[in-house]
Amino acid sequence: MINQAALRLTILGALLPSLAACVFSVLDEELERxxxxxxxxxxxxxxxxxxxxxxxxxxxEDRQAEKITSFRMMSGPGVFEIRTAKLPNYFFxxxxxxxxxxxxxxxPYAWAAAGEAVMPTxxxxxxxxxxxxxxxxxxxxxxxxxxxxENHLNNYARTHIGTVSSLNDxxxxxxxxRKGLWQPFAFMEDGGTxxxxxxPYDDDKTPVLFVHGINGSPQxxxxxxxxxxxxxxxxxxxxxxxxxxxxxxxxxxFQFVEVLHRQYxxxxxxxxxxxxxxxxxxxxLNLCTQNDTCKYLRSFTTLSTPWSGVDSAENGVKWAPTVxxxxxxxxxxxxxxxxxxxxxxxxxxxxxxxxxxxxxGILARESSDGVIKLSSQLRHExxxxxxxxxxYDEGHTGILRxxxxxxxxxxxxxxxx
Numbered sequence: 170m171i172n173q174a175a176l177r178l179t180i181l182g183a184l185l186p187s188l189a190a191c192v193f194s195v196l197d198e199e200l201e202r203x204x205x206x207x208x209x210x211x212x213x214x215x216x217x218x219x220x221x222x223x224x225x226x227x228x229x230e231d232r233q234a235e236k237i238t239s240f241r242m243m244s245g246p247g248v249f250e251i252r253t254a255k256l257p258n259y260f261f262x263x264x265x266x267x268x269x270x271x272x273x274x275x276x277p278y279a280w281a282a283a284g285e286a287v288m289p290t291x292x293x294x295x296x297x298x299x300x301x302x303x304x305x306x307x308x309x310x311x312x313x314x315x316x317x318x319e320n321h322l323n324n325y326a327r328t329h330i331g332t333v334s335s336l337n338d339x340x341x342x343x344x345x346x347r348k349g350l351w352q353p354f355a356f357m358e359d360g361g362t363x364x365x366x367x368x369p370y371d372d373d374k375t376p377v378l379f380v381h382g383i384n385g386s387p388q389x390x391x392x393x394x395x396x397x398x399x400x401x402x403x404x405x406x407x408x409x410x411x412x413x414x415x416x417x418x419x420x421x422x423f424q425f426v427e428v429l430h431r432q433y434x435x436x437x438x439x440x441x442x443x444x445x446x447x448x449x450x451x452x453x454l455n456l457c458t459q460n461d462t463c464k465y466l467r468s469f470t471t472l473s474t475p476w477s478g479v480d481s482a483e484n485g486v487k488w489a490p491t492v493x494x495x496x497x498x499x500x501x502x503x504x505x506x507x508x509x510x511x512x513x514x515x516x517x518x519x520x521x522x523x524x525x526x527x528x529x530g531i532l533a534r535e536s537s538d539g540v541i542k543l544s545s546q547l548r549h550e551x552x553x554x555x556x557x558x559x560x561y562d563e564g565h566t567g568i569l570r571x572x573x574x575x576x577x578x579x580x581x582x583x584x585x586x
Contacts (some may be wrong), residue, residue: 210251210283212297214243214262219277219301221245221264222461225318226299227272228257232280234310240318242270242427243460246301252417257283261310262299270431272313277301280308329363329408330428336367336388341408346386350493353410364425367394367404374403375437375467375586380422382444382473383411383495389443392570393578402439402582411445415498415505419452423460426453430465439468439582443569444541445499447474448509455512463515468585470521470578473565475499475541476548478506501545510550519556521581522547523574525563540565557581 214224224243228251230236238253242265251260263278265271272278279301339345340361349356356362364378365387377397379390387406394404407425409418426438442450450469457463482499486492498505514520524546525538536543552558563571 210253210257210260210297211248212251212260212281212299213248214246214279214299214301216246216264216277216301219264221266221277223265223268224249225263225265225270225272226251227261227263227313227318228253228283229259229261229310230257232259232308232310234261234313234316237318242424259283260297260299261313262301264301268431270318270428271315272309274309274314278309329361329365330425331370331432332363332365333369334365334367334406336391336394336406341387341406343386343388346381346384346389346411349386349410350384350412350495353412353494356410361408362410363408364422364429365406365408367406368399370433371403372433372435374399374401375439375582376405376435377402377439377441377582378405378407378426380407380440380442380446380450381411382442382446383499385411385444385446389566389569390441393441393575396575396579398579398583401586407446407449409449412493412495414494415445415448415452418449420456422449422453423456426457427462430462436465437467437586438465439470439585440466441470441472441578442474443472444474444565445495447471447476448498448505451509452505454514454518455509458512458515463518466515466518468519468521468581469514470523470581472523472568472574473525473538473541473546474522474551475545476506476509476551477501477542477545478503479541479545510554514554519585520551520554521578522551522555522558523568523577524558524560525565525568526560527562527564527567538563538565538568 210228214226222245224245225240226243226249227240228238230238238257239251241249241251243249260281260283261278263272263276266276279299281297281299283297340359345356345359345361379387379394381387381389387408390406397404407422409421440450450471454463454466454469457466478501479499480501482496485496486500497503524543526536526543527538559577561568561571561574563574568574
């Protein structure tokens with residue numbers, strides 16, 4: 170389980186000067202490496218006369234599609250963002266008429282050269298305009314035909330999508346969780362990033378996706394997973410470097426789930442998230458809503474999530490020698506936190522809001538679970554859209570081992586089938 174003292178330091182920004190020289194010098198190096206692989210492109214896909222509800226934009230190094238640098242799934246024409254490890258030379262967009270995440274020659278498509286876009290000094294590329302017309306010219310890349318694009322999510326790290334792993338794997342350890350916060354690039358290089366199965370996929374069992382929080386790992390859910398009814402449910406876990414921006418993490422979760430849904434066509438999925446994992450998951454569900462691809466979602470359960478952010482994250486942003494990227498999003502008035510509820514949850518999907526209120530041995534002026542204030546866990550908008558609200562006399566991580574909380578979650582899963 171997460172070390173409480175370490176968690177308070179990371180979330181609350183209580184940065185010890187004696188640690189700064191070592192920790193932040195490593196963080197500086199990590200962020201420089203991330204900057205080298207993080208090229209952000211934004212653009213617009215439009216269509217002259219055609220109508221379709223799914224669009225895919227592929228970033229390519231060459232017109233033959235020998236090297237794919239990244240891709241983005243969209244619900245239809247509109248604005249897109251693509252983050253790539255290498256600078257692409259072309260963008261290829263197509264209407265994914267059968268929604269199989271593969272290009273077929275009878276699907277409408279268009280090209281755009283990356284060099285036609287504006288390249289400011291901050292690496293963001295704007296005004297990449299791609300117009301899909303009514304008539305196609307025979308200039309599509311042959312190698313892209315029926316190519317599984319999901320294989321190319323692995324652009325700058327070994328990414329797992331549906332890999333069967335053991336919860337005891339060292340890549341899910343508490344040490345790795347801490348590395349994900351302070352050394353996100355090294356975490357990705359280690360190869361644990363992705364959405365893992367804990368048992369082979371079974372059509373007869375409903376998947377439950379567990380999403381950990383900041384400084385955490387899938388092992389934080391060991392007690393919950395142990396008590397899960399394995400005859401009815403199959404546990405999945407998201408493993409990610411928690412030091413990255415929440416929008417990156419949310420989009421990664423969205424894409425992982427979408428790829429698996431296109432592969433297995435499961436009819437039901439439950440999401441159970443702890444702490445910051447609730448913010449990541451809600452951002453992913455917002456994308457799911459915007460892309461109208463959430464029909465399989467059956468329930469969304471969060472435990473001890475800081476819906477209003479964390480006040481002391483602002484101290485880290487202001488005073489830390491180097492700012493961990495995620496701190497920007499945990500500031501209460503950040504764009505991510507402020508706009509989190511602008512998109513409603515998918516229609517008919519219940520949100521079960523679980524909170525803790527045990528002080529957990531730390532002096533505080535406000536009620537909290539020892540780490541997250543009640544006022545943040547019980548943000549008004551979160552309560553307004555919640556189906557149930559349940560509180561427990563537990564600390565921030567102790568709630569994951571609470572018999573009462575675990576029984577409640579198991580009941581939620583059974584009732585939401």
